[in-house]
Amino acid sequence: MEKKRGPVKGAGRKWAARLKELGKQPPPQDLVDKINGTTSPSHPPKNTEADENKKIAQPTKKPSDLGL
């Protein structure tokens, strides 16, 4: 069958989804271990934006009921 002229319908969004999927892959564990200087098989994520925001938002002193 002869190919139709022009782009395939939805081709851009399909490629965007594919590229996004590629970007979600975890990095090679071997590489992460070399940077961390460890040989353990897995490490939980350390530097997500959510974690950093949480650290900033944490109070430096525990709340006390003395002032109530």
Place this chain on the structure above:
Amino acid sequence: MILKDAGALAQHLRKQEGEIVGCLADTGFLYALAYEDDRLFEEANDVLEVLSDFHVPIYANVISRLEFIDLIFRKQVTTGAIRIYESIDGSTKHKNLFNLLKNIRDQDTAHRNQGLSYKVDENRLKRLRQEFETATGFSSWKAFCQQYVGDLLVNEWRYLEDDFDLNFVEILEGQLSEHFNAPLYWADMVKIMAESGMRGPDAMIVNLFSKSKFPLLITTDFDFETCLSATTANQTDKTILIL
């Protein structure tokens, strides 16, 4: 004629008689099709749907082809660098690498907050490769590239060009081809640079479009409006869609 969106393009193409030979596209449009964090992602994809409806193939020159693949490469490296940063320990002894990865992540966040799609620049790319090699050896850098870039650029690229019906115009100095009304000369492109203050790749597109049989140019760069209006002033069959 200047058009501003997919709706106007559809209306314009509906009025055309016969098959449209194709449209010329710049790198900004091609990149906007592929990345959701580009501010023109939705608009560009709406335009692609119109081109699909009217069976209009896309053409780009070899410079745009190189720029497009280079942008995708740099974007994939950026994404991979952020994934690495999110996976490593802040107490790593490889502080230079850690700080560079953090800087890339911060740049990406800052750009995203402004609706812009961030890609590592040449300087950061070179530093990233150096720091990876120092910290983990060349084989690790290769493994990183293979994971985030390799298969995409090597095995899947031709499918992208097929799906977009993306074709490339290559023409030698002073020669003609089926897509041109007049031969292309390097001196004409340089003249456009000198008179309009455009950079070489953009001046090349202006020169190519004005001499070609393509009736439509799709771009994300509003600089083309003034320059092309002057260059194609007596060509009433030329239309520019500026997203």
